[in-house]
Amino acid sequence: MxxxxxxxxxxxxxxxxxxxxxxxxxxxxxxxxxxxxxxxxxxxxxxxxxxxxxxxxxxxxxxxxxxxxxxxxxxxxxxxxxxxxxxxxxxxxxxxxxxxxxxxxxPSEGALAAEAQADEAGALLESGDTEAALAKLAEALAQDPGNDDARADYVRLLIATGAYAQAAEALREPLAREPRPLHFEALRRWLDAIEFVQRDERGNWSVEQFDAKIAADKRDFETRFAKAQALMAEGQWTASMDELLEIILRDRKWNDEAARKTYVAILELLTPPPARAGAAGTGQSAGGIELTGKDARQEDPQAELLSSYRRKLSMALN
Missing domain, CATH: 3.40.30.10 (Glutaredoxin)
Known part of the structure; x- marks a missing residue:
């Protein structure tokens, strides 16, 4: 006190x-x-x-x-x-x-314990101990299954280490919610792209093979989307968005807006999460006192890149 x-x-x-x-x-x-x-x-x-x-x-x-x-x-x-x-x-x-x-x-005691485990996982990951970081994140979710930050970090790391079945299982609960949380939807689309490359013969195509087929028919959206998924699976995010944008410009409604939804998913995956603390903006209490917090937005190359691709999408849709 x-x-x-x-x-x-x-x-x-x-x-x-x-x-x-x-x-x-x-x-x-x-x-x-x-x-x-x-x-x-x-x-x-x-x-x-x-x-x-x-x-x-x-x-x-x-x-x-x-x-x-x-x-x-x-x-x-x-x-x-x-x-x-x-x-x-x-x-x-x-x-x-x-x-x-x-x-x-x-927050409950379990939530605080989970937060501590997640923080430890971040430190372990920075030190290069991926296996220990995964274990800590799994412990965090066991302590507090509702910790979406820890769950998202866990799924990202599972995907990055090739544990795709475990990642899909960890995504099951948040994707059953209505509405679906955008970040988990984005992770699911990333996983979809990786699974596409594994099961579809086009997953082994070169960029030149894709481009030759697209050159023969600019509206071959199936091939364009397959190329975008292959690029996304390889982590070639901007190249994937460039291909998705070509579909959006020609037919934004194609395949239930799959191109737009995947483009938005990539933007979400590339957007740094807000700081868990200190990210509040400005506001006032009911009595009118001004409450100020540090503006966490910093212009950097990543932010500029994301702003550029958001503008491209906005222009394509308007």
Whole structure:
């Protein structure tokens, strides 16, 4: 628990919430219900073992913060995550009700353990220990099957190491959702391209063989798409998108928009995932206080490339 003032608000609430949910308790020394709620919040902060942080603001002493959040009665609690208010409650709730409120937003112990395993997997992968990284990611999913970041990393690594059957199995659950998460759909299309190369004789064709057949018929979309899949399976992403764009320009509806969907999948696969923390943009609380987070978008060659191919797709579709 920490007492928050205007001076330390940015560091102790906004910045801290980029890493851990922060529950802000607006109270005052004269407030009877505040004296009931306060000990409950402090007890739960200890019991939750760092899964959330409690910040207390004396609304009499810090009227600027209270006004900024639009506080009209106390106690009022507001939960912030990634620099933004996400939920809150007013009044001295019973301990069970506060637990229910927290459990809607605060990560479980299993989720935190999974996150730690995923972080370790990233370090192992950077060191070149792919096998250990796969094991860590599998442990992360066992701890928290709902960790989509870990699942996506796991599937990517399985595909990269040729464990295609395991990758397909790991994709089964997210692809059963409605709507399908775009990133998992993209991974499935990458896997489809690899499987195409393995089962279809055209998977062994040279680029020259594809181009000769396409030259004889510019609208031979089957051959164009097969070429795009072969290029995608080899990781020749831009060359694959160039071929898909030729189909889109001539007949965007062909084969249930397979070319557009595959093009979008490649863009998704090439887009770096957002940072797990610190990627929030700017916004305001209900009371009007400006909440700022670091803009994670950085112009680099990869970003410029993706922007270029997004513009190409937009122009082809419009």
């Amino acid at each position: 920490i007492d928050v003032t205007v001076q330390n608000f940015e560091a102790e609430v906004i910045a801290a919430s980029m890493q851990t949910p922060v529950l802000v308790d607006f109270w005052a020394p004269w407030c009877g219900p505040c004296k009931t709620l306060g000990p409950i919040l402090e007890k739960l902060e200890a019991e939750y073992g760092g899964r959330f942080k409690l910040a207390k603001i004396d609304s009499d002493q810090e009227q600027q913060l209270a006004a900024a959040f639009g506080i009209r009665s106390i106690p009022t609690c507001i939960l912030l995550m990634n620099g933004q208010p996400v939920d809150g409650f007013m009044g001295a709730l019973a301990e069970g009700q506060v637990r229910q409120f927290l459990d809607k937003h605060v």
